[in-house]
Amino acid sequence: MDNKPPSNPPSNGADERTIVLVGLMGAGKSSIGRRLAKHLGIRFIDADDEIEKAAGLSIDDIFEIYGEDEFRSGERRVILRILDEGPCVLATGGGAFMDTNVRDIIKKNAVSVWLKVDLDTLLERTSRRGGRPLLKTGDPAKVLGKLMDERYPVYATADITIESGNDTLDKMVSKIANALEGQKN
Numbered sequence: 001m002d003n004k005p006p007s008n009p010p011s012n013g014a015d016e017r018t019i020v021l022v023g024l025m026g027a028g029k030s031s032i033g034r035r036l037a038k039h040l041g042i043r044f045i046d047a048d049d050e051i052e053k054a055a056g057l058s059i060d061d062i063f064e065i066y067g068e069d070e071f072r073s074g075e076r077r078v079i080l081r082i083l084d085e086g087p088c089v090l091a092t093g094g095g096a097f098m099d100t101n102v103r104d105i106i107k108k109n110a111v112s113v114w115l116k117v118d119l120d121t122l123l124e125r126t127s128r129r130g131g132r133p134l135l136k137t138g139d140p141a142k143v144l145g146k147l148m149d150e151r152y153p154v155y156a157t158a159d160i161t162i163e164s165g166n167d168t169l170d171k172m173v174s175k176i177a178n179a180l181e182g183q184k185n
Helices: 029-040 047-054 059-066 069-083 098-110 121-125 133-137 141-156 169-184
Strands: 018-022 043-046 088-091 108-116 160-163
Touching: 018 029, 018 069, 029 043, 029 088, 029 169, 043 047, 047 059, 047 069, 047 088, 059 069, 069 088, 069 098, 069 141, 108 141, 108 169, 121 141, 160 169
Parallel strands: 018 088, 018 108, 043 088, 108 160
Antiparallel strands: none
16 A cells, blocks of 8 residues: 555644544544545554554564563654654554653644544454454453553543544544534644
8 A cells, every 4th residue: 555645645633743543442543544644645653553563573572572661662762753743643552642752752743633432333443353462361341440440541641632432434434523623724
């Protein structure tokens, strides 16, 4: 898939800054991000894909071989590099925004959008596919509930909050585009 923006991209409503999608696994950051980037005429980048390319390993393997701390360190480096590369829609991993340094850089150089989702929707979505190392540590409902308790107060500091329930991708893109346009005014 070609991630290059068109030669004359439309304004993304965010003063041409990168739009960083944050939220828990299953919030729809990648699916919505791809569609949002296409709508705005800018590149889409999935941080997890970039981490896997940089490491030459899957996220699962990075967690298993090196542990979460090393994964987070690599994630931080990749996100900082992406933020230096110009406007895009960036889907981050669920824990990226928890890193104070990453959060500060995002606040300074991007527009953060929290895709807020209820527990039942997250459980349904995350049960559909593997590759979620944190859900391998116990009961997914308890793990996600604990992550919500820990992360939602931090995610709430994002520039924009969008309730991401069972709306269609197009509806979510419209909500985000409208919120970005409102922020610009």
